[in-house]
Amino acid sequence: MRIETRLAQAGNRKDPVTGAVSVPIHHSTTFAHPALGQSTGFDYTRTLNPTRKVLEDTIADLENGVRGFAFASGMAAIACLVELFEPGDHLVASNDLYGGTYRLLEQILRRKGIETTYVDTGDLAAVEAAVQPNTKALFVETPTNPTMKITDIAGCAAIAKRRGALTIVDNTFMSPYFQRPLDLGADVVLHSGTKYLGGHNDVLCGLLAVKDEQLGEKLFFLQNSIGAVLGPQDCWLMIRGLKTLALRMEKHQENALLVAEWLSRHPQVTKVYYPGLPHHPGKHMHEKQSSGYGGMLSFEVADESMVEPILGSVKLISFAESLGGVESLITYPARQTHFDIPKEVREAYGVTDRLLRLSVGIEHYQDIIADLEQALEAARSEVSVR
Secondary structure, X not given: OOHHHHHHOOOOXXXXXXXXXXXXXXXXXXXXXOOOOOOOOOOEOOOOOHHHHHHHHHHHHHOOOOEEEEEOOHHHHHHHHHHHOOOOOEEEEEOOOOHHHHHHHHHHHHHHOOEEEEEOOOOHHHHHHHOOOOEEEEEEEOOOOOOXXXXXXXXXXXXXXXXXXXXXXXXXXXXXXXXXXXXXXXXXXXXXXXXXXXXXXXXXXEEEEEOOHHHHHHHHHHHHHHOOEOOHHHHHHHHHHHOOHHHHHHHHHHHHHHHHHHXXXXXXXXXXXXXXXXXXXXXXXXXXXXXXXXXXXXXXXXXXXXXXXXXXHOOOOEEOOOOOOOOOEXXXXXXXXXXXXXXXXXXXXXXXOOEEEEEOOOOXXXXXXXXXXXXXXXXXXXXXXO
C-alpha cells in the first residue's frame, strides 16, 4: 500500500477483541502471566507496551525498516543510540546539525572518550577524508538544521559500509512521507517525533527505525535497560498525528515554497535557504533522494539589529522553539537552538546572528506572508529611526 494509506490506517484493527478503529491506550504498567514461564508477550511496560508497539511498528513500516523504537524525546532517542559506541570510538557528523545533538556529542560523549569530527557531509571527499580507522558511524542531517544543506545519503552510506561503520540519518525535517533513508543505504533513521510526525506541538517524542534485525536487538536491549520510553498516552497522540501526515506535509511544502519565493525577493532579506528554490546548491541531489522539499526554511536579514524587532512584531507567527506543527513558528538559532555551539563554529557554516528559521505552518500562505511583511517593515522602520 502507498504511504498515504499506511498513514491513515495506522493503529486500525490492532485490537482483535473489540475491533476498535482507534488503537486503545494501555495505561497498565504490568501484565499478568497466564502461568509460570508463560507470557502474553507483554510483561512490564518499560520493556513493551501494546500502544507503544503499534507506534513502533508503524514507524518501522513507514521507513521500510524491520524494527522501530519510541522514546520520551528526540534527544532520549539519540542518547540511547550513541550507547552503541565505546570509549575510543570516533564519529563523523554533519557540521551544521541541531545544537542539542552537538551539545550531547561535545559535552557528554567527548568526556566519555568518544570523539566527533564535523564536516560538510554534502562533500563526499571531505567525509572520506574525515573517516578514521576507529570511526564507527556517520551521523547525517539532510537537510541540515538550519541552513538546509543537502547530503548524498547513498554516497555517505557507501563510504560507511566500506569502512564497517553505521550510517545514521536524522530525518526529522523531511519525515518518511518525503524521504526514506533506509532505502538509500542508511542503517538507522532518527526522528524528533515532536515535530512533523506528531504535528500539533502537543507531544514530546523521539523515534528510531532500523533495517537490520541484529542492530534492532542491540537497540532493544539498550532501550529496555535505559528506560527512557514513550508513555502510552503520548504514543496514542503520535499515532493520531501520523494519520494526517501526508496531508500536512503537502500543505507545509506548498506554503513554504511560496513564502521562500516571496522572501527571496524582499529587499531586507539577503539570503534564503530552502531546497525548493532554483538557486539552492543541493537542489539536484535533494530531488534525487526525496520526493518533496518540506516546510522548513531559513533566511538572513540585512542587519542583525532587525532580528529583535522582527521577533517582537510577528502576530500570526509565534516566536517559539520547535518546528513541524500546524502553526507557523519563527526561531532565532543563534540564541535558541544553536546557542551551545561556539559562535565562531556556527558562523563558519552559516548560522550567523542575522539568521532566522521559519517553520511554515498550514495557515493560508497569504496570511503568513502578510505577517512577515509587516514584521520586516516594522523592523526596517525601527532600525532607520535609530
